[in-house]
Amino acid sequence: MRTTGLPARKAAHSLLMQITTEGRLMAELITAGALSDLAPEDRARAQRLAADTLRGLDRADRMLKPYLKKAPPPHVMNALRLGTTELCAGEAAHGVVNAIVEIVSRNKRTQSMKGLTNAVLRKIAAEGPEGWNARAVPLLPGWLRQPLVAAWGRQTVSAMEAAHFASAPLDLTAKADPDAVAKATGGVVLPNGSIRVADAGQVSELAGYADGSWWVQDAAAAMPVKMLGDVAGLNIVDLCAAPGGKTMQLAAGGAQVTAVDLSKRRMARVAENLQRTGLQAELVVADALAFDSGQRDVVVLDAPCSATGTIRRHPDLPYAKDGAEFGDLMALQEQMIDHAVGLIKPGGRLLYCTCSLLPDEGEVQVEDALARHANLTVERDAITGPGIAPDWVTDDGGLRLRPDYWSDQGGMDGFYIAVLRKAA
């Protein structure tokens, strides 16, 4: 039996199993060495196969449904999803089917289902890319879709889902000169000054990586710091700083920055990024809630959140999570805002942001913060800049970014951003 590509497919299947049945995130699994036994090309292929399967998972399930009398065990279901994704991307049927049947038959509990697996995948192969493309855009799982529909309406959520399915290009932030970075990397400069590179390949192979003339940062993630305007000479603390995208923007803008993060491992990435880009910041590994070293002109709080704004890049998130821990995150965001307010000088500012699509982590947090702190006001005028459409500014004076914005240019992450002024 030919089983070309088996190591990468087995690894992709194992990632899918851990994501969908154990609630593990793909980045966490890869950091823990899930793919480290594979050759580099198999590692990249396994990661791509798992991500593609997750991105189209709802569509694969819809295609499989008519051929399954009842839902098979997760080991088989994930193998079928993986096979369906590859077959519908036009991969040669014999190689895919043989490998998937092998994955199913190597597990004692599911080996009796290899005949079914073979038969189902043959039917999927007959439908092929044509059957796949005729199906609707994959929907988010209900646990996430419902609150998003309640917040934004069905039409907007459908547009978000289309953006998630389309995946994401690579965005860079230039240390100094966006036009020069775009020219060197073959990218284009977006309205907000970020550089977008299509089909980028290996990031470290792009021109300017070694000399640190840019860093990877989604266009939406680059927006919050831009809302502060000129930061030269300001004393700023970035309370949840790793991997350092906003710290680097602030440092490149001439601010004196202290970067705080709870995670030593993630803070090591801030140190690496600063070294590569030749930028300076003070680094402190600490719990933001316990950090206090005097009042600053600006406190940046890019708070830990559901990360639901990053599904284009992290298609595992809707399947690894079920929303159970979001209440704790929202409570932490509230505590962090309260602590951050104490760290701002009179007349200074708080830049609050989250890469979340849930208003409870954005608009509602700011509304509640204003009710708790009579000395805070929203700086509505701060929300301005090239590329920001007037209807992105919320009633409360914040900035709501969505994955379906700039859809003709490849979209952007979901974010909520607000600048709050503390009374002098």
Ligand SMILES: C[S@@+](CC[C@H](N)C(=O)[O-])C[C@H]1O[C@@H](n2cnc3c(N)ncnc32)[C@H](O)[C@@H]1O
């Ligand atoms: C959204 S990420 C920050 C991204 C970063 N601002 C950037 O632009 O690259 C949130 C960060 O909060 C950190 N974090 C979580 N809980 C924290 C806490 N109690 N104190 C400090 N940092 C915390 C996480 O380690 C994570 O790096």
